[in-house]
Every structure is written in structure tokens, then in C-alpha cells.
Amino acid sequence: MKTKAKEKVLKQLRVICSSQGKVTANQLANSLNLSRQNINHYLIQLAQEGRIQKINGRPNYWIVPSTQPANDLTQSCLKSVIGYNGSLRSVINKCIAGIKYPPQGLNILITGNSGVGKSYLAKKLFEYSKESSIISTNAPFVVLNCADYADNPELLSATLFGYKRGAFTGADHDVQGLIANANEGYLFLDEIHRLSSENQEKLFLFMDTDKYRPVGEYNKWYTSKVRLIMATTEDPQKYFLDTFLRRIPIRVQLKDFSQRPLTERIELVSSLFLKEAHKLEKQIIISSEIMNALTFNEYSGNIGTLKNLIKISCAQAYAACTDKRLEITTAVFPGKLTMQKTLDTLVIDPNQKQSLLSNYNKYNYSDHLENLLQQVLKNVDIQIIKNKLEKFLLLIKNENDYNFEDYQSRNLLHLWNNYVVERYGVVNSLSTFQLCLTLKNTVLYLNQQLLNSVYKKICKKYCRTTYIVETFFKKIAFFNEDKVLLLKIVTALLISDFVNEKININGLIIAHGKSTASSIQEVVNQLCGNYIYEAIDMPINSSLTDVVDQVKKYLHDQSYLHDLILIIDTGSLNQIYTLLKNEIKGNLIVINNLTTSIALDVGIKINSQQNFIDITKELKPYYRIDIKSFDGFSDKNNIIISCMSGLGISKQLKIIFKKYLKNNFKIYTMKYTQLKEMIDKNDNDFFKKTVLIITTSNLPTSFLIPHFNIYNIFDSKNSNLFQEILVNQIGLKKYNTLIKELIKFFSIEGISARLHLLNPKIVINDIETVILRYENYLEYNFPEKTRLNLYMHLALMLERLLLSNKKSDSDKLPAVTDQKKINFLNISKKILHPLELKYNVSVSNYEISLLYELMSS
Template sequence: MALSAKEKLFHKILTHYAASPSGFTAQDCADFMPVNRSVLSHYLNRLCDDGQLSKENTRPVRFYVRQNPSEMSSTSHLVSKREDVFQNLIGAQGSLAEAVALCRSAVDYPGEGLPVLISGESGVGKSHLAMLIHRYAVERGVVAAVKPFVELNCADYANNPELLSATLFGYTRGAFTGADREKRGAFDEADGGFLFLDEVHRLSAENQEKLFLFMDKGYFYRLGDNRTRHPASLRFIFATTENIDTVLLNTFRRRIPVRVTLPNYLSRSLTERVAHVSHFLQQEARSLRRDIHLDNSLMHQLVTSPVRGNIGELKNQIKVMCASAWSDRREAEVISLRSAQTSGETLVISARQPGNAPDASIVIPKAMHDAVIFREFCHSGNVLLLNRKMEQLLTSVSGIMAPDAIYSGYLWQNTMHAINELEIQTGIPCGQEIRKAVWLCMSYALNTPHQPDAVSELLNISDYVSGKARLLAEECLALLAKHVVNQPLPLLMPLLSCAFHTQAGEDDLIQGIIVSHGRSTASSIASIANQLTGGYYFKAFDMPNATSTREIIDLLITHLSRLRQGAGLIILVDMGSLKEIYEEIKLHLHGELLVINNVSTAMALDIASRIQEQQSMEAIIEETKGAYEVEARYYAGMQPGNKIIISCISGEGISRKLKDIVQRYLVQESIDIITMEYDDLKWKITRADPALNGTRLIITTTDLEAGYIPLISVEQLIKEKTQVLKRDYFHGLLTDGGLEPMVEEVVKLFTVEGVASRLNFLNPVVIIDEVEAVIKQYEAFYKIHFESYLRINLFMHIALMIERVMVNNGVRQREEAQLTPEQTAFVAVHDTFFQALNRKYNITLPLTEVLMIYEIMEPWIAPDALS
């Protein structure tokens, strides 16, 4: 049955304003409903009479979506507050809150609900959300528990729309060759329940038309019979990875009022990414019945690195890692997962931990229903009491979280890294209670929406804290952004200021600042002075090399507003006009000012000691006159040379090709290019072998520390900016204009462009992505990362192999070969990694082709990884 004008208007309202707490006006609806204002008001008032909307008699009148006539949330006019299946969805109260609200409204809508279209990249959880919608409908009683959830992937039938039509609607006897009986379709199977059509953009225009006709009229025809109507009652969920405005017919698109977009993995908040990784690890721990010990650096890699397959691929990566580690040591009591660059710190995932055990940083917002705790803390500064109250709330709310479990996990460890660095920079020791307070306050702020009024109130209450405590809080916030999560957390400023007040002590009579050019020069000098004197006497500012004196002055003026007025100020700088700095800063300072150039560690330590002794500014000025003399001596250094070394870990072949490329662009023939075995080069660098004297540059395929000799990896050569390459590595070595074409040749050597030129009919972009997924599974299984040239070799071979097998079934001369134990082990895991490719292209790889892949990888696979 066609939708009435009133129903169409309500569908539009759900799409645009279902989750809007501020509601909407009649004028807001004029953009998507081409009728005059009086007609709109009539429809809106009728929807209010029907219980689907409510209104407030303001001017203009504001309308709100209601869940049902008797229930309207104070914070949302859409979301039911009772617990349901969505509560355990990671992000349901965060990045997916709006999506969940729309899904609930689609199910709760009177009648047969509303169709839902879920869009998002592959692997973001569209299928999982669809199943949750079905479970929610069963919970609410709008769909019987015995009614099915039928899933159909339209991509499987993209090249045969008639077969898809038969699969959806069924067919009659004789409808096509081989149709010897009548057969029911997905519509029959889903009758009374849900039909989930994944990759709906692969539906042909004809099938889209059949679908929206059913949505309008409530019946369908089987393939081969245009007379017999078959009524059905079902709810639709659609999913797509494409732009719905370009891949779906307008007539079809207009019949789907509820549209949900799911974010990709890296767009999710840090706590949600950590929760996903922890959840998948817990699943594996329970499945394998082993505790999992996870290296902290590997956890960092999992939550910060982009995942092409998003959450779905993340789950597969974790499963492969755990399966590989379990297979290597089946008798071990725990499964140990390590990265190539281990940090030495371990996270423990318990096999006995309940599946939905909450993380402290996720639970805190649910516990903190009352802001009184924070107000009381800012009044008293009692860190011990704050921690005790927060712990009590956490353990009581979670019901299963022991006090010790609150202080564990990836985010906790990274927070401790930040506080350790804070101690190093400021010289202020942070005890265990301070560390707990920082963690608890940060976890709360991280998962709570910004509340400007609450922050303003706490800032007013904490006005008594010292300027030094505020500076400590700022330092801590910067380090939390560096180590934990880089997002504004305004609530932390008053809370951390109060937490550090006792530790920082009263403000000093003289305050110190170090400003120096370089990535960490000022910080290094200040941290040494602060640590050795045991106090926070110097604030450091690390400035980029291109920073001007004017920029330094502006930065200092901004900083002065946060300092105690009337105190003396000593500024140590490495360069710049002292007169210009002095004259401008003096205008913004109510105390005495001393600016000293050519800062050094000895100078900073001396002045920090004098500030600690509470010497007057006059005394410090008098004592520092002529105290910091510069000593200079000349030592003969390494003789200049004219030699470039090229070394590749895979051997001489790649080295020679690189040499040929570089040789063509040298500025002079007298520059020698030497290829050297990787191990030989590494040995010579370690022992400072004289054979390296005179080396202008080293080019390698892997990173290596070469001391005083400039060294650049191929990856860096390809990615680095041209001006940096000219300045830092190739100055005086290459002809004018020679750098860019040289890099282009290197790129051609180390990229997969060769694949496209050799494929006949497969889409090179698509097949390369699919092959990359296979290569990643091999890397995860064997716990290695294939170098770029090996990856390119595998890209080419596997892509061409797929095309070869599709055309002529591939190479088969070794089908009866006797396999070695290593080959047998390789073949045993091969099917798992190629499962998606085999299914998509409907192929089965012959044994000979599998062995050819093995021979390419064999030199890089450790022997014990195959056993």
C-alpha cells in the first residue's frame, strides 16, 4: 500500500530529526516536503494526535519525535532507557549512539517498522548491527522469537540478476531451464521476520524496482508468474559500502527513511578501539583456554594502526596471531603475543574473565551520576578520599571488577608512561595516589561529554591552587595527549591542578623558563636541572628550527598570563635578540626580568640551584656575570670522502639495480658507488671500521643506525619531501633536477605498477587489495613483516596466478610430488588464507601453484615456524 503524505512526512522527520534533543519546527520541514506552511502544520498536528510526535507551545512551535504515546525520555525523544541488546554494543553510548537510536526507532515504529539502510566501509560491523536489530525486535515483542533473520549477499549474484530475482522471490516450474518444480524464495523464508540484503548496491535496477513495489503494495510475484500475488509481512535491513545517492534508484532510496552510517575503525574513539581489541582477545583466550600475555607495544600497534578491513579484519588478525602463537607452543600455560619492537611491558587477558567485563575507562561515566565528588575534591584537594570514592563507585557499579583490576590495561599503562615522563621533566615525584587520581579523572573525562558549566564551576573552586600546580597540570595534559589520547579534555585542568597542589608547593620568588630551538633541546636541559635540584624550577619550550624571535616573544607573553604576578622571571634562550626579548616581555611583567643567551645544561643547573636557595634576583644577576665562558678547541676530524654505499638485506640483485639508477644521476663520475652485503655493512658500522671513512651516504632497504654517516632507507627515500632529501642526504651528489627522476625510478622498482601491465582482464586495483589481505595473513601467521621487494614479488606472482588458474586451471606438473615436512606444513595453512579469493573467483589452487608461493617465501620463513 502506498504511503500517505502524512506518513511520508513522518519518514522524513525520522531521517532528519529522530535523535535531535532540540526538536524541529514546521519551517524546518519545508525543505523536504513541497507543500505550503498550513498543510505542514496540519500534518504535524495530526502526527501529534497519533502519538508519534509531541510539541511545545513555544514561538515558533517545536515538535519532537516520541517513542510511543506514553513514554518520552528527558534527554532523548527517541531512545528507551531500559536495558536492551544494544547496551553491550561497543560504542552504543559513544560513536554509535545516534545509529543505535535510529535502529531502535525503526523497530519501534508502529506497524511493520521502518526499513533501515546501513552504510559504511567493509568490516565496520554492518552485519553485526543488523543481527542486533533483529534481536532487539524479538526483545520488544514486535517479532516472534521463532521468526527468522534471513541474510542474502547481493554481490554473490551481481552478474546474474535473474538468479538473484529467483533467489529473492522464488520461481515457478518452467520459469527457466532446469526449473522442474516451484521453489520458495528469501521473501517466503523471511515472512514474519527480517530480510537482510547485504551489498544492496549490487541489485540491478529491475530488482530494485521489484523490491520497492513490494514495499509499497505488500505482495510479490514469483519468477515466471506475473499473475499470482504472494503476500508477505517482513522487515527490511539493507547494507552497502557505496554512496547510496549514486548507486540506488531514487524511487528505491525514497522508501528507506532510516539511514545509518557506521564509522571506520580509526574514526572510533581510543577507548572504543581498545575495547574492541580487548573483546577479541578475550574471545580467543576463552576459546583456547589460555591467558593471553600481550606486549604493550603490540597493543599500541593494534589500536593506532589503520586496518583496511576495519573491525572485521582486526578480528581476523587477532585470531591468526593467537592461533599461530598457540600452535607454536601448545603445552605452554599462557599464549604470548609479542611485536617486533617489544616494549618489555605485558598486558594480561584472562581466560576466566567474563566476556563483557568492563574496562575502568568505560564504566566510570555510568558510575559518576553525581558531580558532587569532584566539587568536594576541588574544595579539599584530598586525593586519597577522591580515589577511595571513585573505587567504591566502580566496584559497586560493575559488580565484577575487583579494585586491583581498575588499575590495569593498555590505557592505564600508557597513562603511567605519561606520568613517568612528567617526573623526568619536572623533577616532581608522583606517588601512587597521585597516579591513581590522574588515571581516574582522565578516564572519566575521556568518556563524558564536555560540560562547560561544570568545568567553569570547578575552575572557580580551584582558584586557590598555586601557579606551579597549574603548570604541572598543563605539562601532564600535554603528556597524556602524547601517550594516551590526543583530544581536548577541559575537565582535567581544574582536577589535575588540585591533585598537584600539594606536590608542587607554593610558588617560588623567581620563575624560570628555557626556550631553545630543536625537537627536545629545552626539555632535556630543563629536565636535568629540575631532577638534580628536585623541584619544578624551569618550564621548557622546544621551538622548531625556523622559529623567529618574534614568535618566541609571542609564546612567552602568552605563558606570562599563567604565572604568579610580582615574581621575578629568568629566561634562558639559545639564540635571538636579547634586547628585543627584554623590551617586549618587560611590558607584560610586574616583576624583575633577566634574559640570558647561549643556554647550557651547566647554566640551567646553576640558576635552578640559586632559585632553590631563594636567592634574590640581584644576587643571581651578580653571580652570573661572566660565569658562563665558552671554551673552544679544534680537533682534526674525518677526511672528506667521495663514496656512496648501497646495501640491501635481500642480497646483491636489488643493490645493483639501485646502483644503476643512482649512477645515472651523479653529479660527477669520481663519486664511487659500492654495493655491500647487509651483514657486512652492519658489522663495519658496529666496529667503526676505517673502510667506511669518506662515505658520503648509505642507502639501504631497511632502517639502520649508522652513527655520523648519513643513512637513508628506500622507504624514507620514497616518502620524504624533496627539499629534505636535497638538504640532508643528496646535497652535492646529484645533477640539477636529477633527484626527482631518480626517486621516480626507485618507486617504479619498489611498487606494484608492474602488476597492472601484465594482467589481461582482472582489475589490478581490486586484485592487489585482495592479495595484500592474503600477504598480511601470512605475515601474521609467521610473525614477520615481508620487505617491500618481497611483497611486490608476491603481489605480482599471486595476482598473475589467480588469472592463470581462472583461464587454464594453472600449473600442475608437481601434483604428485613428495612433500617435505616444511612444505606439508605450508600447504596445510594455505587454504585458510586463500579462502576469500577461492570463493570470490570460484577457483581451487593446484598443489604446484601453492608450492611456487612457498618457494618465493621460503628464504624469509623461519624453519621452526613451519613445523
């Protein structure tokens, strides 16, 4: 329904604009009987899609630009503006709308840093106006740089509006200003932010009425029909009067050279060298190092600096030249170099008439391609769609005579071969990617929402293929932004035939060194003829944490993850498990012995689609591996120990339990916050191999996994479950010995033995005072086991706070709404305040919340 309503708004907008040129949101709302809020919603969507344009003002107006702006430009002077159908397309379309707007256009402001091409674009817009018969062929183009008169606003005013004889000393005759000189043509005001407030007021009066008075004239008004283009390097909001800005409805910004797409940066560099080649009548060879430096470095002066670097390089090469060609190498280049190695050597021929990029095709293939993509969403047989897509691309290739010999295409094909074919083993895909490149210079207007929907569906169906495509496009930023998604879709669809999507085990190789891992990856993937492994090359000084961080990043980039086989050159298997266990839901094998033969052996097994368990059985006898199943907390029967007072108590309890249970269960410790999080998620599968959870507080009764508050060992009524589970495993005699050791551990004597910083006798007395104050507040005497629990908890809390100034991650608590908790929080701050002062610590809200749980239980 939304799409239909949006199209209805566009249709009505076109109807109104055909008669009156522009329309407001209110007019549209009234004509369609819709709310203005809904109308604005659809107008913003249509503007983002490039189908309509907004003219700022009071009120704002909306117009419909020419439906085929790019086709209109293919034969115009604006075609020579690099990026006219790329990153500058929306800028140029907006300017054209301003130029064509009756009766004499709209004022245009071009913003951007120094050297981005503001003056060049202004001159091209003037030429386009003549070419389109909007102004006469002999119309003037007058230029004024306001910065030249920044310190003398009166002289600027005289230069702009003219002056009368006697207006000031030295004015011995009448002089016409630039506004008069620009009559019926264009006035370009550069560095317009240097215009004073007084001159802004004079100028916006002229904008409104076409009338002005020369300096010294007080009776007569003069008239001039002038179209204004202005430019500035500054933020207009900071330098212009609001009343002045309102007179400039068309505002566009030019990006820095470094922010332009790589194709356009290469085209700019090649076009500048081509001018030098024509001038010097010599062939120019630009080395790979220089091409990379010119296209990838950021220049504060943008294209202006680029021109100077190229001129100086050519001048120095020309001075040393002895034949008919110039070689631009590091020896003659005055700028800084870059380590980027994306581009190859470039040869510029003086007989070449235009720069590198092929002409944009004169056909519009958008409708045909959009219909093909719609079929993906309609679940048409994907193979039929692929066949149609391939025929469609061949049609474009033949009609436009693409030969892929241009500089950019050669570089892209070279990179695809090195990166995708060789590293990922996607053999025979080079010619298919070449076919996809036919869209590189094809003019297309496609619905962005459609592209997003199609790509999401393709990612689900071809997860391994889209991973390769995403990785490639991240490394190579060579296309216009609006083309990237389309190219990902087309490339993924067509190369999916070369990638085995049935493989459900991911392979990952990690090694220290510049190319150790990627070299092994390349060998194995090519020998298997498929994408089996991803590789990560780690710096020599990388730590185990760095390795794990890279694995996590790799896991994050997967659309969905199957089982993982990780082969590393060094590192602790147990530590890797610990650091990765919460990141992986499938099974994991880590092999701590990376060689090409091992990687190949495992790769062949993965490629033959053996299941994880069979691969595990075959690998165990031969390689040093360890295996864990991470579809739950552990693949072995286990006991989890989690204490509020911190991992220190949990680890001590683990040591005690391990004496008696080491052959029966795997024993784990877990942060209490993590345990609570998993319980709150009601994720029972996470604990499916867990036999018992031991805590120092009561867990919810709704939690189905067997759990036991360790302080209940003092209460025979509540220890039945604990006894039942453990006696069956270790027998009654060992169980009684275990209980005696636990009681000793939790006694006052046991608490004292675990205090290393605090004086046990003093701290126990202070804690006794705190407990008594809580009992007075609650009007309740704690049972012995609860008092012991509080002694342990508070003593260890104080020592922990003294030893660490760091705040716990758990300090960030959700907002408390329970009035009982709020009251407890407030009274606790008073009760604990003397303790804080004495020991110079701060008890956080989180710590108080733990006390609340302990006392509640």
C-alpha cells in the first residue's frame, strides 16, 4: 500500500509541475486529500531515490527533474565533467534544474574545499546554458573573486554595482559594474563568504527585483538580467545572512578528491596527464608507484594540487627526456608516495583524443534488469534467472562493444584473478566477472529498496559466495556508491555456480607472518578447486588475544556459521576454547600444527562434504587437536560453580570439588552475571549437559536445571538434592568428607584464612555491626547460614574493592522500579556509609543489589 501511495504522490506531483513548474507539500496534500505528514514522508523517500528534487525556501518547493538526465547529457558539454554520471550526477541534475527553472533560473551556490573544481563546474554550467539555448551564444560570463576586495567592502560594492562620477575621490567618470557587464549572461562570484553584510543586503535586493543603484546614484534605479552562480569554501550558515541564504535555493557541495570513487580519481589523473601529452606531443608512461600516490593520497589542495604535481613531474621528466616519451617515476615526482599497490603502470598516448573511461552507453537497460531482479523475490527458478542475466549482460557487451582493455578494467580483472581466483580457488570465474563489468559504465536507475531486498535473499541462499564478494568489494573501492550493491548482486548470482554452497564446515587458517596463512590458503583452495579456507596473516608480535580478536571478526562477517575447523601455527588450545566458547554455536576443532599438508588433508575432507564427527574421528589419531561442541555450554557432563562474591570463591570451591569429582564431571566456574543472563534468557539448551549448578544464592524455582545454594549444606532439610546427586557418584563416605571440608571453608576461620589484605578480627567486628543494623531495619534475625553467607560476602567484597579501583561491568543496572528495592538501596547507602569511610571504598549499586538478593533468599 505504501509503494502505491508513493507512486500516486509522484504522479500528482508530475501533473502539477507540468502546469506550474513547482509544487509545495501543502498543495499536494490538498490535491490528494492526504495529511501533510504523510506527503512529506513520501516526498523525502522520492528525493532519496533521486526521482524528485527539493528547492529550499519558505515554503520549500518540489520539482520533477528530467526523467533521463544522463541521456540528455551524453551529447552535452557537461559530459566532459568527470563524474557527471557518477558521484556528481545528483549535483549536476540539481544545477540543471536551477538553470532551466523559468523565467531566468534559480541562484546556485557551490560549496567545497579549495581545489575541488567549483570554478570549473560554474564555467561548464554556463556553457551548458548556451548549448541548451537558455541564454544566447554571445552571452557574457563575468567572474569576481570577492576575496580580492575583502578588506575594502566599498570598493567591492563599486566593482559589483558600478559608480557615478563624483561618488568618491578619483571617480571622474561613470563606470559600469560587473552586474551590468553580465546582463543576459552569468555572474560567477567566487569566495562569496568574503562579501560584507551590507553588500549581501544590496545583492539580495537585486536578486529579488533585478534592480540596483551604482555607488553615488540616489535617484535612478538600473536593471540587469543576470543569472548568479556563487562559490565558497566555508559553511554558508556561519557567513551569510538568513535573508541572503533564502535567495539561494540551489545549493550543492563538491567532494574532496580523496572522497571521489576510484574510477573518477583515475580518470582525473589520466585526463590531466593527457593534457600534458597533447601539449608536449609525447607519450607519457606513469609508473605504478606514481599512479598509486596520485590516486590514493589526500591532497589539501585537491585537484588544484594534483595539477601542480603532474605539471612539475612532466616538466622534470621533459627536461631529462631524450626520446619521444616521458617516464614519470619516483625520481621526478615531488609528492609523497603511498604503500597502496592497487594500480598498475599507465600509458598515455598523445594521439588519444579523450581520457580513459569508455563512453556511457546510450541505452537505458534499467527496466529489463529490474524485472529480472523482481523474479528473484518471486522465487522463480534461480537458474533460469542466472541464464537470463548472463544473456542480458552479453547483450550490453555486444551493443556497446566493450573490450575490457581500458585501464580500470584491466586492473580490476587483474585483482580478481589474484584475489578471488587464486586465493579463494574460484577457478574459471574470471570471464564471468569480466561480463559483470559491463555494468561498470552502464547508465542504470534502479530502486534501492528492491536491490536491498534482493541482496538479503541472495545472502541467505549463497552465504559462501556472498562472503567472497563482500570481502572483495571491501578491499577494492573502485565503483560509484550507487553501483556497488547492484554489482554485488550480479557478481554473486553469476559466480555462485563456481562455489560449493553445500559445504557446511568453515575452514580458517591463522599464521604469523606477512603471507604465511594466505599462501597455504591459496595452495589448498586451488588444489581443491573451491573456496575451502579463509586465511588471516598475523604480525609476528601478535598475541593470543590478537588472534582471538581476528577470529571473532571473521565470525562476525559470516552471514551464518556452521562448524569451524581452525588451524593455527601457535597458541594454547585451552585458552582459545575459553575465549571463543561464547562466540561459536556450532562445533569447533582447533589444530595447533599448521602445515600445507595438514591443511590440504583437512581441506579435502571438507570439500568431500564429510560430516564434522567423521572428520574428527579421522583427524584425532594423526594431529594434535582438541575438540569441543559449542552447541551448549559443554559437550561433557558438568557442574557449574558461580558465586556472587566473585570468581575467587568459585575457583576455591572448584579446587575442593575437583578432589572428589575429577573422574565424574567436568567442573566449570562462571561469572554470576553471565549465569543470570543465561537464566533470564531461559536458554535451557545452553545447560543441556549440566548436572548441577552450585551458587551462593537462590536461583528462580522456574529454572529447570538442578541448582543448589551451597549455604544449604548447613541445613539438612535442604541438602537432599545435593546429596542425592553426589552420593550416587562418589559414595557416602567421600560425600561426608567433602561436606566437612566445605563447612570448614565457610566458617569464620575459613573466611579469615582468605583475607590477605584486611585484618580478620577487625573486619569481622565491623561486618557484625553492619549485619545488626540490617536486622534492626528489617526487624528480622538472620538464620545462622545467612549470617555466615553475609560475613563471607561482605569481607571478600571489601577486600576486592580495596584491591581494584576498576568498576565492574555489572555496575550498569537497569532502572529499579520495585519500591522494596528502592527502599533497600536507600537504607543500604546509610548502613554502609561508615564502612565506606573507614576503608576508603565506594560500594556500588550493583554490590547493594547482590546484598538484596542474598537477604531475600
